[in-house]
Amino acid sequence: MKKIIITAAAICMLSAFTAIQKKQRIVFFGDSITEAGVKPTGFITRLGEMLKQKGLDNNYELMGAGIGGNKVYDLYLRMEDDVLAKNPDVVVIWVGVNDVWHKRTFGTGTDPDKFEKFYNAIIKKLQAKNIKVLVCTPAAIGEKTDFSNELDGDLNKYAGIIRNIAKNNNCPLIDLRKLFLSYNLANNKDNKESGILTTDRVHLNDAGNNAVADAMYKALIP
Amino acid sequence: MKKIIITAAAICMLSAFTAIQKKQRIVFFGDSITEAGVKPTGFITRLGEMLKQKGLDNNYELMGAGIGGNKVYDLYLRMEDDVLAKNPDVVVIWVGVNDVWHKRTFGTGTDPDKFEKFYNAIIKKLQAKNIKVLVCTPAAIGEKTDFSNELDGDLNKYAGIIRNIAKNNNCPLIDLRKLFLSYNLANNKDNKESGILTTDRVHLNDAGNNAVADAMYKALIP
Amino acid sequence: MKKIIITAAAICMLSAFTAIQKKQRIVFFGDSITEAGVKPTGFITRLGEMLKQKGLDNNYELMGAGIGGNKVYDLYLRMEDDVLAKNPDVVVIWVGVNDVWHKRTFGTGTDPDKFEKFYNAIIKKLQAKNIKVLVCTPAAIGEKTDFSNELDGDLNKYAGIIRNIAKNNNCPLIDLRKLFLSYNLANNKDNKESGILTTDRVHLNDAGNNAVADAMYKALIP
Amino acid sequence: MKKIIITAAAICMLSAFTAIQKKQRIVFFGDSITEAGVKPTGFITRLGEMLKQKGLDNNYELMGAGIGGNKVYDLYLRMEDDVLAKNPDVVVIWVGVNDVWHKRTFGTGTDPDKFEKFYNAIIKKLQAKNIKVLVCTPAAIGEKTDFSNELDGDLNKYAGIIRNIAKNNNCPLIDLRKLFLSYNLANNKDNKESGILTTDRVHLNDAGNNAVADAMYKALIP
Numbered sequence: 001m002k003k004i005i006i007t008a009a010a011i012c013m014l015s016a017f018t019a020i021q022k023k024q025r026i027v028f029f030g031d032s033i034t035e036a037g038v039k040p041t042g043f044i045t046r047l048g049e050m051l052k053q054k055g056l057d058n059n060y061e062l063m064g065a066g067i068g069g070n071k072v073y074d075l076y077l078r079m080e081d082d083v084l085a086k087n088p089d090v091v092v093i094w095v096g097v098n099d100v101w102h103k104r105t106f107g108t109g110t111d112p113d114k115f116e117k118f119y120n121a122i123i124k125k126l127q128a129k130n131i132k133v134l135v136c137t138p139a140a141i142g143e144k145t146d147f148s149n150e151l152d153g154d155l156n157k158y159a160g161i162i163r164n165i166a167k168n169n170n171c172p173l174i175d176l177r178k179l180f181l182s183y184n185l186a187n188n189k190d191n192k193e194s195g196i197l198t199t200d201r202v203h204l205n206d207a208g209n210n211a212v213a214d215a216m217y218k219a220l221i222p
Numbered sequence: 223m224k225k226i227i228i229t230a231a232a233i234c235m236l237s238a239f240t241a242i243q244k245k246q247r248i249v250f251f252g253d254s255i256t257e258a259g260v261k262p263t264g265f266i267t268r269l270g271e272m273l274k275q276k277g278l279d280n281n282y283e284l285m286g287a288g289i290g291g292n293k294v295y296d297l298y299l300r301m302e303d304d305v306l307a308k309n310p311d312v313v314v315i316w317v318g319v320n321d322v323w324h325k326r327t328f329g330t331g332t333d334p335d336k337f338e339k340f341y342n343a344i345i346k347k348l349q350a351k352n353i354k355v356l357v358c359t360p361a362a363i364g365e366k367t368d369f370s371n372e373l374d375g376d377l378n379k380y381a382g383i384i385r386n387i388a389k390n391n392n393c394p395l396i397d398l399r400k401l402f403l404s405y406n407l408a409n410n411k412d413n414k415e416s417g418i419l420t421t422d423r424v425h426l427n428d429a430g431n432n433a434v435a436d437a438m439y440k441a442l443i444p
Numbered sequence: 445m446k447k448i449i450i451t452a453a454a455i456c457m458l459s460a461f462t463a464i465q466k467k468q469r470i471v472f473f474g475d476s477i478t479e480a481g482v483k484p485t486g487f488i489t490r491l492g493e494m495l496k497q498k499g500l501d502n503n504y505e506l507m508g509a510g511i512g513g514n515k516v517y518d519l520y521l522r523m524e525d526d527v528l529a530k531n532p533d534v535v536v537i538w539v540g541v542n543d544v545w546h547k548r549t550f551g552t553g554t555d556p557d558k559f560e561k562f563y564n565a566i567i568k569k570l571q572a573k574n575i576k577v578l579v580c581t582p583a584a585i586g587e588k589t590d591f592s593n594e595l596d597g598d599l600n601k602y603a604g605i606i607r608n609i610a611k612n613n614n615c616p617l618i619d620l621r622k623l624f625l626s627y628n629l630a631n632n633k634d635n636k637e638s639g640i641l642t643t644d645r646v647h648l649n650d651a652g653n654n655a656v657a658d659a660m661y662k663a664l665i666p
Numbered sequence: 667m668k669k670i671i672i673t674a675a676a677i678c679m680l681s682a683f684t685a686i687q688k689k690q691r692i693v694f695f696g697d698s699i700t701e702a703g704v705k706p707t708g709f710i711t712r713l714g715e716m717l718k719q720k721g722l723d724n725n726y727e728l729m730g731a732g733i734g735g736n737k738v739y740d741l742y743l744r745m746e747d748d749v750l751a752k753n754p755d756v757v758v759i760w761v762g763v764n765d766v767w768h769k770r771t772f773g774t775g776t777d778p779d780k781f782e783k784f785y786n787a788i789i790k791k792l793q794a795k796n797i798k799v800l801v802c803t804p805a806a807i808g809e810k811t812d813f814s815n816e817l818d819g820d821l822n823k824y825a826g827i828i829r830n831i832a833k834n835n836n837c838p839l840i841d842l843r844k845l846f847l848s849y850n851l852a853n854n855k856d857n858k859e860s861g862i863l864t865t866d867r868v869h870l871n872d873a874g875n876n877a878v879a880d881a882m883y884k885a886l887i888p
Contacts, residue, residue, distance in 0.1 A: 073295060077339055103329030103770075104551060111330045117299055142819075148826055152819030153808075160814055325548075329770060364597075370604055374597030375586075382592055517739060521783055547773030555774045561743055 023061040026220065027083050029075060030094035033139075033203055034066025041206055046213035047220075056221065063088070071099045071110050072118045079122055084129065091126050092174070092216065093119075096138030096162065097202055100154045116161050123169045133169070134219055137162050137177035139212075142193050142201045143184050149193065149201075174219045176212060183211060245283045248442065249305050251297060252316035255361075255425055256288025263428055268435035269442075278443065285310070293321045293332050294340045301344055306351065313348050314396070314438065315341075318360030318384065319424055322376045338383050345391045355391070356441055359384050359399035361434075364415050364423045365406050371415065371423075396441045398434060405433060467505040470664065471527050473519060474538035477583075477647055478510025485650055490657035491664075500665065507532070515543045515554050516562045523566055528573065535570050536618070536660065537563075540582030540606060541646060544598045560605050567613045577613070578663055581606050581621035583656075586637050586645045587628050593637065593645075618663045620656060627655060689727045692886065693749050695741055696760035699805075699869055700732025707872055712879035713886075722887065729754070737765045737776050738784045745788055750795065757792050758840070758882065759785075762804030762828060763868060766820045782827050789835045799835070800885055803828050803843035805878075808859050808867045809850050815859065815867075840885045842878060849877060 028034050028044055037044035044062050051057045065082045067074065072095050083091060096115075103109030110118075119135075126133050137159040142149030149155075159177040166173035184196055194201045197208035204212060250256050250266055259266035266286050273279045287304045289296065294317050305313060318337075325331030332340075341357075348355050359381035364371030371377075381399040388395035406418055416423045419430035426434060472478050472488055481488035488506050495501045509526045511518065516539050527535055540559075547553030554562075563579075570577050581603040586593030593599075603621040610617035628640055638645045641652035648656060694700050694710055703710035710728050717723045731748045733740065738761050749757060762781075769775030776784075785801075792799050803825040808815030815821075825843040832839035850862055860867045863874035870878060 073336060073340075077336070077343075102333075105549065106333065107325030107329050107331050107548060108333045108336075109330050111324075111328070114295060114299070114330075118295075121299075146822065146826065147813065148819055148822040150820045150823065152822075153814055154816045154819075156812065156818075157814040157816065160812070326773060327771065368600065368604065369591065370597055370601040372598045372601065374600075375592055376594045376597075378590065378596075379592040379594065382590065517780060517784075521780070521787075546777075550777070551769030551773050552775050552777045552780075553773050555768075555772070558739060558743070558774075562739075565743075 023059060024089045025061045025063065025086065026090040026092065027063045027065050027086055027088040028092045028094065029079075029083055030066045030092075030136075031070040031098055032066065032068035033097070034064060034094055035068050036203060037066060037209075037212075038064035041209055043204060043209040043212040043216065046209050047216055050213060050217055051221070054221075060221075066094075069098055070095060071102065072096070072115050072122070073110065076118045076122055079125065083126070088131055090132045090134065090220065092134045092136065092220070093122065094136035094138075094174075094176070095119075096155070096158045097141060100138070100151050100158055101141055101202075103154070104151065112157065112161060115158060116165060119162070119165050120169065123165070123171060127169070134172045134174060135162055135166050136174040139176040139180040139208075140184075140198060140202065143180070143188055143196045143198060144191050144193050145184050145188050146191050172219050174215050176215060179211060179215055180208075245281060246311045247283045247285065247308065248312040248314065249285045249287050249308055249310040250314045250316065251301075251305055252288040252314075252358075253292040253320055254288065254290035255319070256286060256316055257290050258425060259288060259431075259434075260286035263431055265426060265431040265434040265438065268431050269438055272435060272439055273443070276443075282443075288316075291320055292317060293324065294318070294337050294344070295332065298340045298344055301347060305348070310353055312354045312356065312442065314356045314358065314442070315344065316358035316360075316396075316398070317341075318377070318380045319363060322360070322373050322380055323363055323424075325376070326373065334379065334383060337380060338387065341384070341387050342391065345387070345393060349391070356394045356396060357384055357388050358396040361398040361402040361430075362406075362420060362424065365402070365410055365418050365420060366413050366415050367406050367410050368413050394441050396437050398437060401433060401437055402430075467503060468533045469505045469507065469530065470534040470536065471507045471509050471530055471532040472536045472538065473523075473527055474510040474536075474580075475514040475542055476510065476512035477541070478508060478538055479512050480647060481510060481653075481656075482508035485653055487648060487653040487656040487660065490653050491660055494657060494661055495665070498665075504665075510538075513542055514539060515546065516540070516559050516566070517554065520562045520566055523569060527570070532575055534576045534578065534664065536578045536580065536664070537566065538580035538582075538618075538620070539563075540599070540602045541585060544582070544595050544602055545585055545646075547598070548595065556601065556605060559602060560609060563606070563609050564613065567609070567615060571613070578616045578618060579606055579610050580618040583620040583624040583652075584628075584642060584646065587624070587632055587640050587642060588635050588637050589628050589632050590635050616663050618659050620659060623655060623659055624652075689725060690755045691727045691729065691752065692756040692758065693729045693731050693752055693754040694758045694760065695745075695749055696732045696758075696802075697736040697764055698732065698734035699763070700730060700760055701734055702869060703732060703875075703878075704730035707875055709870060709875040709878040709882065712875050713882055716879060716883050717887070720887075726887075732760075735764055736761060737768065738762070738781050738788070739776065742784045742788055745791060749792070754797055756798045756800065756886065758800045758802065758886070759788065760802035760804075760840075760842070761785075762821075762824045763807060766804070766817050766824055767807055767868075769820070770817065778823065778827060781824060782831060785828070785831050786835065789831070789837060793835070800838045800840060801828055801832050802840040805842040805846040805874075806850075806864060806868065809846070809854055809862045809864060810857050810859050811850050811854050812857050838885050840881050842881060845877060845881055846874075 028037055036042050039045065044064050048062050051060055063086060075095055099110035099115055123133050138155055141151045141155055163173060180197055188196045197205065197211055199205045250259055258264050266284050270284050273282055285308060297317055321332035321337055345355050360377055363373045363377055385395060402419055410418045419427065419433055421427045472481055480486050483489065488508050492506050495504055507530060519539055543554035543559050567577050582599055585595045585599055607617060624641055632640045641649065641655055643649045694703055702708050710730050714728050717726055729752060741761055765776035765781055789799050804821055807817045807821055829839060846863055854862045863871065863877055865871045
């Protein structure tokens, strides 16, 4: 009799546990780098494999929401449709490269103060829905290690803005800019402009996808 | 007895009339050109004088909401505080010069498709509050009449976008670009880059303020 | 005896005629548009075919000296090697699109006053060697006919500078900008941005190559 | 008798010495920073005072040839009139800030490869006249020490080009960029964008003029 009771309790507990343990839905919200993250060798796919290796793939659901060319206000404009509609538990925002780059290529980069305003507006809306938000600094536009990548200065500025945004909004920071710089200082002795973590100065090669997946794993998985 | 009834009816009518005739509040929402509109010789001040001359100054209340350097997404970001909080009956939107100009001066102009999206978003929010919206095309960056003002082409493009926005949202259009071009073709025989309707290629001189006030009067006052 | 004398005189005259009638060497000096001019359907090739049709192909030798991306100071820097070394009788200069375009794409367009200085310096060096110089206005960056091609204003400005340069240096002008605008106003009713005289807003399609070859023929061949 | 001979010899030697010791003419060739160098507190004036203190003011003649807004090809275009016409013994070239800066402000910066070509062309013409040439790296556009001055990356790139030019042409290098960076890392603990060596991120304050005068003194005076 006692045994039966225990078994019943165990079943109850298990089912309760299962109920609690619904999959956490994580949406990756960003530009072309995030868009490529769901490709077979992309960092989101890689993150999924890492979770599987740890036996955690039933606990998390990873979704990409990256669109090429996006700046912070593109994220703002499509947040409802592409993120909130998916009802995520966690959102990882990774944006900034185009906000800087488009100044040079189209004349339509983002003013630093507007960058901050739209970024904050996105976070506030997500946090108001009880969504956990993590933010990333833009990794690189060029991997040269002698500080002569054309847009380094401005990219450092926007990375600084994001570090402040993280602090002010209590968002965990995934400091990819710092990570990429350290990695390049150690591994890019020939001062190459690409080929270390990127294919083309901006988008990730295999090493880049692995480095980003590692950093995100640490930040996302307790 | 009859007299009393008539008097009572008259009082009723009068009070009804007063209720209907509350002042219409018109907010002018824009950039530095609108910001200067409330100065002693500005077009908003001038509009007020025109209303007074017609004995209509008790029917309308004019309020400036222009801030220098504003682009369409600046208007979007401050719409709640600077326009909706004033509970206007009518809003006149005049923006676009900086969306084009900042491409050249700061590298932070506005992409045409984002210009349209934010512009539409502003109109939709205002119209949802039952506010009447009028839109203006950007007048000029340079008054040369041989079509060699550096940003003419792009300004024409954004003016075209606004004309479509007006049509699609049923907003009356105040086509200041067309007005300024016609005026200059008639009055700027020496192909000067400023001094006809502007002081500095962009901001209004007296003739410019008068021309804009006239155009707005026609569009605003039945 | 008389006959012999006449024959001898005829031979003298013929050889004199031949001596005078050495082939005129015409060098086309410009950017990618000129570079493509020597391709099978290019305007320089087309010009050669027109000369052949008229039986004038023994009188003229056409040489391309176009390099993609060139601005006026690129022409200046390579003038010795690529033009003077060929000892031409005539040089057709066609440059200006990149001087305007690179402002937007790389931030390295050419200031108007420097454009004029380098252009004049090229002409002076060529004319000092008794070379006849013809100059062309930049044709188009976009073919839209509602004056909303982004760079129309600036392109008109640089076309105006070249028209003055032609006047001041007594150089025949081939006004391709005017030609393209007229042609588009007549033939581009749908306000397309390319496909009328260009493949991509800038580089010539067959109709464009024919139009340019016709205009150059008129200017070059008496 | 012996005494007289000695005296005569001394006079000969002195006059010979005087003949050899004609004043060395040093021309400072550059942009607005050099233009301001001849002002009462400018670095050229300061250099003159340093020479006087050392009793060397009869050995050197300092001449400013700076014009605001100049890029490398402006120097090239006015080299004959403003430098060669003065028949200098030494020329100090300091240019580069506008070649980078004008990319942002006017869209008319200088391509890196053209920067190098015009710079080399200037040096070659000067050296062909047996003029000693010293070259300077551009000091700063912004003094922030966290590497977030917008144009740092590009400025480092052009500084690198000049270091190579110095090596390839055997020109002594005055590495003002390195000097300013070291000075700021030591003295700009608050990460200010100006006020340490510059008044406005670019132009020299008193400390800046002193630092530049010191560096130039070391490079110029044996």
